[in-house]
Amino acid sequence: MAMLNNLLLFTLTFQLLFSLHVSLESSHTTGDASQFRKKFLELAKTPEVFDWMVRIRRKIHENPELGYQEFETSKLIRSELDIIGVKYRYPVAVTGVIGYIGIGEPPFVALRADMDALTMQEGVEWEHKSKIAGKMHACGHDGHVAMLLGAAKLLQQHRHVLQGTVVLIFQPAEEGLGGAKKMIEEGALKHVEAIFGIHFTNRVPLGKAASRPGSMLAGTSFFEAVITGKGGHAAIPQHTVDPVIAASSVVLNLQHLVSRETDPLDSKVVTVSKVNGGNAFNVIPDSVTIGGTLRAFTSFSQLEQRVKEVITNQATVHRCNASVNLRPNGKEPLPPTVNDVGLYKQFKNMVGDLLGEESFAEASPIMGGEDFSYFAEAIPGHFAFLGMQDETKSYASAHSSLYRVNEDALPYGAAVHASMAVQYLKDKASQGYDTPKGFHDEL
Numbered sequence: 302m303a304m305l306n307n308l309l310l311f312t313l314t315f316q317l318l319f320s321l322h323v324s325l326e327s328s329h330t331t332g333d334a335s336q337f338r339k340k341f342l343e344l345a346k347t348p349e350v351f352d353w354m355v356r357i358r359r360k361i362h363e364n365p366e367l368g369y370q371e372f373e374t375s376k377l378i379r380s381e382l383d384i385i386g387v388k389y390r391y392p393v394a395v396t397g398v399i400g401y402i403g404i405g406e407p408p409f410v411a412l413r414a415d416m417d418a419l420t421m422q423e424g425v426e427w428e429h430k431s432k433i434a435g436k437m438h439a440c441g442h443d444g445h446v447a448m449l450l451g452a453a454k455l456l457q458q459h460r461h462v463l464q465g466t467v468v469l470i471f472q473p474a475e476e477g478l479g480g481a482k483k484m485i486e487e488g489a490l491k492h493v494e495a496i497f498g499i500h501f502t503n504r505v506p507l508g509k510a511a512s513r514p515g516s517m518l519a520g521t522s523f524f525e526a527v528i529t530g531k532g533g534h535a536a537i538p539q540h541t542v543d544p545v546i547a548a549s550s551v552v553l554n555l556q557h558l559v560s561r562e563t564d565p566l567d568s569k570v571v572t573v574s575k576v577n578g579g580n581a582f583n584v585i586p587d588s589v590t591i592g593g594t595l596r597a598f599t600s601f602s603q604l605e606q607r608v609k610e611v612i613t614n615q616a617t618v619h620r621c622n623a624s625v626n627l628r629p630n631g632k633e634p635l636p637p638t639v640n641d642v643g644l645y646k647q648f649k650n651m652v653g654d655l656l657g658e659e660s661f662a663e664a665s666p667i668m669g670g671e672d673f674s675y676f677a678e679a680i681p682g683h684f685a686f687l688g689m690q691d692e693t694k695s696y697a698s699a700h701s702s703l704y705r706v707n708e709d710a711l712p713y714g715a716a717v718h719a720s721m722a723v724q725y726l727k728d729k730a731s732q733g734y735d736t737p738k739g740f741h742d743e744l
């Protein structure tokens with residue numbers, strides 16, 4: 302997940318809800334779909350599938366690749382898909398791979414994994430530590446790939462039960478470079494009716510999952526502004542136009558966007574995290590650069606607009622000029638991740654059936670962002686957290702240099718992915734899905 306820093310609220314609420322959890326929905330589908338699910342989990346735990354997923358995950362972990370540079374990761378995915386006999390499209394969005402399992406006709410349901418690593422130095426000493434200095438899989442995307450391949454293996458073995466087609470989306474560049482957006486632009490969601498994504502978390506126990514209906518992760522964007530005045534002698538301010546005062550005023554006034562213009566019950570964040578300007582005690586600088594991030598679930602573009610207005614108008618008040626960049630360093634803004642209510646109910650029921658009702662918890666929304674949001678904005682989508690914390694409590698948060706994936710979570714991820722796809726297609730079929738013709742060219 303991109304930019305996921307503060308999960309504390311989520312943890313507390315989760316633990317509370319978790320211990321009090323009472324399922325109000327008992328209308329579980331029973332019969333063959335249920336049996337398949339149990340079988341998927343058993344199979345995913347066998348050495349044939351489990352050890353294979355672990356090997357793949359470790360191999361990717363040793364060779365972390367940044368956004369749009371996932372060439373070896375992509376190659377590994379394709380060679381494994383070749384071995385298990387899954388057809389795919391490649392390249393999609395530079396390194397992306399899209400696999401297809403099933404009848405090759407609608408309905409199409411997608412499962413998504415992200416492939417990229419982060420610019421960080423791994424701090425964990427172990428046999429399969431990152432071999433690339435300054436790059437690390439610290440968000441679990443190595444494990445996400447392995448468990449989607451695990452799901453591919455399970456689904457391919459049971460392709461005769463699929464009442465439609467499962468689309469396996471291996472996307473590049475989740476961490477701030479808009480990989481999902483590019484995948485969509487290159488047709489990844491063509492004919493796809495629903496999409497599911499899973500992210501590991503250390504905030505949920507191993508073998509359990511958490512999600513929520515509606516807004517789950519915040520919309521995210523970044524801004525940078527250069528406030529320009531006229532520098533000069535610090536003791537003769539009347540001959541200067543001081544950008545330090547203008548920048549200070551900007552930083553304070555930006556705080557009012559949340560405190561005074563936002564419904565207190567609607568969560569938003571405006572953080573100025575960078576202030577750069579001046580380097581002498583007796584010189585007023587020519588300019589000051591500030592930067593930061595915005596988080597919101599609603600009215601995101603209005604917030605961006607107001608940030609721009611406050612910066613430029615406050616600069617004017619102080620006789621300075623300001624230029625505002627809402628896409629600094631090419632960073633793409635992320636829409637909020639909003640879970641489809643119907644898919645959420647299906648997911649919750651499926652997890653209850655697969656892992657037990659006590660294994661599902663309602664997550665609180667968090668201000669971190671995820672580019673899965675692009676998919677969920679384009680079509681109905683559902684994003685869930687998969688637990689990996691055990692009694693050692695030693696699994697660090699995402700984006701920590703001490704981050705580790707609990708590999709025991711891989712079979713749960715594979716089984717949850719595969720079961721959700723089977724369930725979705727089964728439910729569609731029971732609704733009497735009218736299959737349009739002429740979709741074989743998709744494969």
Ligand SMILES: *[C@@H]1O[C@H](CO)[C@@H](O)[C@H](O)[C@H]1NC(C)=O
Binds near residue numbers: 529530531620621622
């Ligand atoms: C701000 O921009 C205007 C128009 O380009 C220019 O005339 C003025 O000198 C600028 N002010 C500063 C402080 O740079």
Ligand SMILES: [Zn+2]
Binds near residue numbers: 302475500
């Ligand atoms: Zn991630």
Ligand SMILES: [Zn+2]
Binds near residue numbers: 302303304699700
């Ligand atoms: Zn991340």
